[in-house]
Amino acid sequence: MTSVVSVENLTKRYGDITAVDGVSLEVRSGEVFGFLGPNGAGKTTTLRMLLGLVSPTSGRALVLGRAPGDPGALARVGALIEGPGLYPYLSGRSNLEIIARYAGVSRSAIAPALETVGLTDRADDKFAKYSLGMKQRLGVAAALLKDPELVILDEPTNGLDPQGMRDMRALVQNLGREGRTVILSSHLMSEVQQICSRVAVINNGRIVADAAVEELRGQSDLEVMAHPRDVARRTLEQLPEVASVRDAEGALIVDVSTRHTASVAAALVGAGVALTGLRRTERDLEDIFFDLTGADSREPELAGRSS
Numbered sequence: 001m002t003s004v005v006s007v008e009n010l011t012k013r014y015g016d017i018t019a020v021d022g023v024s025l026e027v028r029s030g031e032v033f034g035f036l037g038p039n040g041a042g043k044t045t046t047l048r049m050l051l052g053l054v055s056p057t058s059g060r061a062l063v064l065g066r067a068p069g070d071p072g073a074l075a076r077v078g079a080l081i082e083g084p085g086l087y088p089y090l091s092g093r094s095n096l097e098i099i100a101r102y103a104g105v106s107r108s109a110i111a112p113a114l115e116t117v118g119l120t121d122r123a124d125d126k127f128a129k130y131s132l133g134m135k136q137r138l139g140v141a142a143a144l145l146k147d148p149e150l151v152i153l154d155e156p157t158n159g160l161d162p163q164g165m166r167d168m169r170a171l172v173q174n175l176g177r178e179g180r181t182v183i184l185s186s187h188l189m190s191e192v193q194q195i196c197s198r199v200a201v202i203n204n205g206r207i208v209a210d211a212a213v214e215e216l217r218g219q220s221d222l223e224v225m226a227h228p229r230d231v232a233r234r235t236l237e238q239l240p241e242v243a244s245v246r247d248a249e250g251a252l253i254v255d256v257s258t259r260h261t262a263s264v265a266a267a268l269v270g271a272g273v274a275l276t277g278l279r280r281t282e283r284d285l286e287d288i289f290f291d292l293t294g295a296d297s298r299e300p301e302l303a304g305r306s307s
């Protein structure tokens with residue numbers, strides 16, 4: 001599959017702060033790519049570098065095969081970064097007319113963009129009267145005027161109420177179904193899990209995971225019930241494919257890739273251990289995110305409820 005975005009060792013320093021620290025990424029054509037990380041992790045800075053709004057300290061990026069900011073590439077990229085700068089006293093439609101004129105895009109692009117974001121019925125209301133979710137969706141409509149191949153959305157659900165979040169997620173999913181490549185940044189694991197095919201996790205400026213959402217989920221633990229337990233434990237600890245073994249009530253919890261399940265079982269039996277139980281326990285994606293970043297990525301209302 002062709003790379004739409006290719007980033008190699010990208011670094012951005014602001015004085016003593018390394019906002020982005022040696023980031024390498026590939027975003028392939030047609031994928032909805034999640035760029036996940038806690039606040040301040042370096043997401044916005046990375047996306048700004050992709051658009052040529054910030055120049056990297058070192059490293060390189062190619063967007064649609066060209067340098068960031070290259071007009072030929074920018075013509076095929078639509079972006080919404082840190083809220084749309086739109087005129088509050090003009091209607092949604094008038095705002096888009098102004099943007100279309102500046103971008104040299106035909107007015108005929110406005111109606112389909114409004115339709116895509118579900119604002120056709122409210123297009124003639126003043127922007128100031130819109131809910132935050134509608135404002136964000138108008139920002140996406142603005143990004144779609146150029147009929148872009150690549151859409152970059154920086155935390156488009158930030159600050160939205162649950163309905164606004166659902167609307168925005170549905171909209172992003174539709175962009176993917178239309179065959180556009182989408183980069184969506186978020187600090188919510190649940191969000192990325194729902195709408196992205198692949199995710200890179202960034203923490204303190206560094207990529208700490210880059211995988212298909214299903215692969216991340218595939219990082220399940222193996223629960224082993226066996227006796228004698230001390231022999232089982234020693235045997236497991238000696239296997240190179242085993243990352244860690246910890247004791248839980250009645251079982252040993254083994255961090256080992258799914259593909260090694262059979263060989264782990266064979267090694268235990270080979271060591272004379274009686275295996276009484278062996279099962280995969282799905283690791284919660286929120287726990288994985290917490291392990292990777294030390295941050296809580298649950299939506300505020302959910303986080304509040306369970307703590």
Ligand SMILES: Nc1ncnc2c1ncn2[C@@H]1O[C@H](COP(=O)(O)OP(=O)(O)OP(=O)(O)O)[C@@H](O)[C@H]1O
Pocket residue numbers: 014017018019020037038039040041042043044045046155
């Ligand atoms: N222009 C700047 N000057 C100095 N420091 C900056 C600048 N832009 C970003 N930073 C710092 O770089 C780090 C990464 O910021 P960035 O905005 O890229 O993170 P983020 O993941 O997008 O977080 P958020 O979701 O809070 O925007 C932060 O420590 C931030 O304070």
